[in-house]
Amino acid sequence: MAEPSRDMIRPKNYMEDVVFRHLDRIIAGADCCKCPVCRMDVAAYALNRLPSKYVATREGEVYSKLLELEHQFEADVVIAIMKAIEVVRKNPRHKEMGKGD
Ligand SMILES: [Zn+2]
Numbered sequence: 803m804a805e806p807s808r809d810m811i812r813p814k815n816y817m818e819d820v821v822f823r824h825l826d827r828i829i830a831g832a833d834c835c836k837c838p839v840c841r842m843d844v845a846a847y848a849l850n851r852l853p854s855k856y857v858a859t860r861e862g863e864v865y866s867k868l869l870e871l872e873h874q875f876e877a878d879v880v881i882a883i884m885k886a887i888e889v890v891r892k893n894p895r896h897k898e899m900g901k902g903d
Contacts, residue, residue, distance in 0.1 A: 847886035
């Protein structure tokens with residue numbers, strides 16, 4: 803059996819995946835703008851307030867790793883996203899970015 807290629811191994815911040823797994827569901831149920839600008843602002847705000855969790859993983863391994871670790875951070879992620887929605891709703895940037903009405 804060949805060794806796995808070193809090129810296939812990279813560090814990945816799995817917190818990003820956890821945030822994006824919950825983001826759309828929470829935004830859909832929230833009273834907030836759902837345009838792409840606000841969606842990304844919510845994601846960025848939440849990620850800036852959550853710890854980065856880098857793991858070195860091979861392609862294909864990442865999802866089982868994520869599922870295993872996600873439960874530890876799920877509550878924190880949901881809270882961070884809800885807080886982010888509040889902030890973005892009060893301060894939407896979609897106008898200055900020329901995207902919305
Ligand atoms: Zn918006």
